[in-house]
Amino acid sequence: MQNRLLLLCFLFGGTSIIAQDCFFEFKYKRNIQLASVSGTLEAGTIAIPFNTKELVDAGKLAPDGSDLRVVNEACEPLPFFVQGLADRDANVLYVKTPEFTTSGITIQLYYGGDGSQSSVIDGLATFDFFDDFEDGVIDDTKWEPVGQHSLYAEVDGELRFTGVFGNGGIFQYAAPRVGYTGPVTFDFAANANNSQVYGIGDTADLQRVGLRYDSGAQSYDTLDIIALMSDTLSGGFNPGLMYPFIQVPRNDLNIMSVSGFIDANKHLNFTRTTNYSTGSENLDTLTITQMEFDALRPFFSSFSTPIKIEYVGIRAALSADPVITFGDEMMVITDALSNVIEVPGLSVFPNPANRSINIKCDRQLPAELTLFDSFGRKIRHYLVTDQTIDVSDLPPGSYLLQMQFDEGLAVRKLQIVR
Incomplete structure (x- = not known):
């Protein structure tokens, strides 16, 4: 990497066009600006909406994400996690970032490799707790089943759980062996239905709060009531609280996020419930006064068809949401520089130019010419029929000229003045 960067700086005289590109083996990049609404936002993991399906369908991103990189402005890698890239147009890219202020920071996404890249997606480095169930074996140091079950296994990259229904009770569950007092955010992708319930539970006992459907009373796919559960013998009871009241299509592997903390009275406070898959969320605070909690963890239960959990990530809840601004997709203009050639007698003049440039060389003129601006954006493409080009x-x-010859590419820096 360092050797290639030094070479490129030599070729282009240290121009800023090259300094901003961190990788040369990827075709595309996109800047994302993150800014605090006020003051300084602490370091932590941020959820960024990301339409991965569109990129995979367009052939710009590998279905497994092996050619995706996330870096800061200094080209230093940032831990990130994303899953289900080929299937989700409302996906989430989780990125672990340093603290930043209202002036913000810029992170860069690079993608569009040549197939030789290995994945650097790393949920363990991105979250405080993480499991994506890809190895086919449940890690007993991370997970425990509570109550009897007919299914508790990793299958096809999912944790699947079904509790025994009948004399053994109802809504037995699986939960990670962790506990938080908060503020904490539980991220996961899982299905839900009347018999499949997830929510927040206590670590000291069986008390937990399930997020449930009111049997379609509001809308068939509205997750609209809570169930207070204190055992595995019943479905709990609804205290009449309409929460979270968001759209969660039944049976789908929705990308969910639930945040909360324990207050001084040992009451659980929900502060956010989000379904990234539908863009539906509830940011109201709901305090559960009917129960006392010691430490929080997510739980997943079912007494019929299995509940399927694709991944679980736990992170500290940020004090505020950042402002996320997406830049345009840009081509990484250095991706083809491995094919750069020296063309005898090649010159581009005048340079600086005003209204036109002339191309001269000791051989046939280039067949094509591509012009990039100082942000790496492709702005012109010419089929060369004459040595004079109107600009x-x-x-x-500052611009960059990329000239296509039969043997390869020639590149020149161009300055336009008025």
């Missing part, structure tokens, strides 16, 4: 409509600034 009168371009604003002043």
Whole structure:
């Protein structure tokens, strides 16, 4: 990496066009600006909406995400996690970031490799607790089943659980062996139905709060009531609280996020419930005064068809949401520099240019010419039929000319002045 960067700086005279590109083996990049609404936002893991299906369908991103990289402005890698890239147009990219202020920071996404890249997706480095159930064996140091079960296994990259229904009770559950007083955020992808319930539970006893459907009383796919559970013998009871009241299509592996903390009275406070898959969320605070909690963890239960959990990530809840601004997708103009050639007698003049440039070389003119601006964006593509190229409509600034010859590419820096 360092050797290639030094070479490129030599080729282009240290131009800022090259300094901003952290990788040369990827075709595309996109900047994402993160800013605090006020003051300093602490370091932590941020959930960023990401339409991965569109990129995979367009052939720009590998279905397994092996050609995806996330870095800061200094080209230092940032831990990240994303899953189900080929199937989700409303996906989530989780990125662990340093603290930042209202002036913000910029992270860069690179993608579009040549197939030789290995995945650097790392949930363990991104979350405080993480499991994606890909190895086919339940880690007993991370998980425990509570109550009897007819199914408790990792199958096809999912944790699947079904409790025994009947004399053994109802809504036995699986839960990670962790506990938090908060503020904490539980991220997971899981299905839900009347017989499949998830929520927040206590670590000291069986008390837990399940997020449930009111049998379609409001809307068939509205997760609209809570169930207070204190055993595995019943489905709990609804205290009449309509929460979270968000759209969660039944049986789908929705990408969910539930945040909460324990207050001084040992009461559980829900502060956020989000379904990233539908864009539906509830940011109201709900305090559960009917129960006392010692430490929080998510739970997943079912007494019929299995509940399926694709991944679970736990992170500290941030004090506020950042402002997320997406930049345009740009081509990484250095991705083809491995094919750069020296063309005898090649010159581009005048440079600086005003209204036109001339291309001269000791051989046939290039067949094509591509012009990039200082942000790496492709702005012109010419089929070269004459040695003079009109640039009168371009604003002043620094540009890069990429000229396609039969043997490879030649590249020149161009300055336009008025």
